[in-house]
Amino acid sequence: MKKALLSLLILALLVFPFTGCGAKTAQSNGELTIAAFNDSEFLTSAARQYEEAHEGVTVNITFYAGEEKDVSKYAQIINTALMSGKGEDIMDVSRITWAKLADKNKLLDLNGLIQLDSAQYYQDVLDAFLYKGKRYAIPLCFMFEMFQFDDAWGDEEAPADFTIDGLLALADKYPETTLFNGGGGGMGPTALAYKLFSLEFKNFLDMENKIASVDNEKFISLLQNVQSLAGRIQIKERGDTSLIRQYMIYSPAMSSGGTVDYADMFLMTNELGQAGFETSGFLPSINANSVHPELAADFIRYLLSEEIQSSPELICCPVNKNAAAALAKLVFGDVSAEGYAPDGFDDNSLERNIQKFNEFARQLGILEYADHVILDFVNTEMNRYFQGEESAEQAAKNLQSRLNTYLTE
């Protein structure tokens, strides 16, 4: 009898640790749950304001990176929750290959839930997230690179469309000159090659039909063109100047170099005149298991509203046009008050900047960092080529093989 009791006790101890494990579940009352990767003051503050404006609704946000979890762990938590019919109502899919979740019907198509007026929002930026005609994720903000010729090297005028051909022509015209200043995110050979690759993304990859076409002359010549410029792509010594200045634009007023005049700026584009952009921070989508998707959609609409998008806590340019202009004026006002505005740059200059910014935003149709796995593949093979570990042909063959595996899994 004693042995039997002892065995039962051991059994109970074995089973006990496995009880109580499980993902957070969507609530059926007025509780809205949100899963986010990085801690965000913008999101926390917006949630508090939403609670104040909507009596009876509570918004609970879990920041997973704050719990010392890495991106892969976060993706695993989200996947497991979705698969077991659970998970938060709104999920941050900025670090997840959300197209695969959409293919599995785990995310809601937001087209039916959230109406996006093109007069109110930067529509091309929003539409770059469409997948198979559906909208599973809506960016809150965006940023992109702009370029400008340095006066020290002549009086080159800003081109309407600056493509790889334009860059090669300039390189020939100024054979001794370093091309980029390496500002913004830096512009090494791999960064330039990836930028050119992303501008031609749709020619290299058909994500909807899972087809990769990189083992070809187009990709090989892209690598070889950039290689021909290697050593002239980024200035190496402090004090040197380059032919082209490079700025990462965070709002109609601000760039990586402070407040700048957009008058003679230009974008790097593909042959269709489209330029690339990035998004940053929280990228909301709605869990298909959510028991109150309307409430979740209402919260996302709130995040897209002019009032919330005008917050300086949003770390890149708002997708709401009015908010972008309002935020630009607010930030420029602060900069001017502190005496940091550039000489001759006044409120009129700011208005021109906003107008020019809106023109540029209409060209932003390409999301540069959509799939982190593909980004990693492309950068790895490009790096190997530029470091002399493999030929351009071998890099193209290896990339084709890895993409085929990834896309056909």
Add this chain to the structure above:
Amino acid sequence: MNQGNRVNLRRFSRNEKFRNENRLAFLFIAPSVLGAALFFIVPFVMSLGYATTDSNGLFVGLANFKNLFASEAFRLAAWNTFKFMGAAIPLNIIIPLLIGCLLYKSTGGGWLKTIFMSPLVIPSACAAFFFQSLFESNGLISGILGVNTDWLQTDASFAIAVAVYVWKNMGYNLVLVLAGLAGIPKEYYEWAAIEGMGSVRAFLKITLVYMIPTLFIAFVMSFISSFKVYRELYMLAGNYPNEKIYMLQHYMNHQFAALDYQNLTSASFVITFVIGAFVIVFFVADKKSEYGE
């Protein structure tokens, strides 16, 4: 009490003791059985639901299996795994057998045994670090050859994977081989020497024949451990390695990460069926050889 009653009483008490012992044994193995059922058998059977339904839970019959076999990535992974097993398992048996025969005959080879068995206890991360320092673009091999090549990203990665597996696992088979060799009576070799049998012939006619049961165990263990090479490959070449070393474990992990439980469970059933079939064939072959059929 007559003779018949005494016999019945003895039989009754023996049966009672047997029943008590059985009950106790069942009680002790119950946690393991329950654990295996709870975490392996029941989920495995339940996963048949995923394998026969789509992501919306609608029954699709064998469509997921059809999709699985249509997947280029699955076919590549299955073919690579099959090729890997075909190359690595025989080497993981032949090399320990030859080393075992040499060590068994030599005197004072204790330190050599320690060297050959040491990879068994070296953590996978350390082993991966060691092989990386050999084969990366700035590694020893590239340095010797005067090139700048990351060998794990070339077609040579398959041979490296086989070498890593054999290096890491041959110590286990070496233990089995040495134990098996110790079980062969020395008189057989003395008799063979008197008969004028050469060492190669003695190896083929005596050693190999008496080592068959041991080699069978080594084969089964190598078969199972060959699936575990993923750990080292992952640390050496990441989750999307060169296509030559993209194994079934890579495929399965990615299916889980991509939430594709339909593909994942279908692949699990296919792999379980194939492994099960192989194991049954091995055991039937072993039984037949045991009874001299």
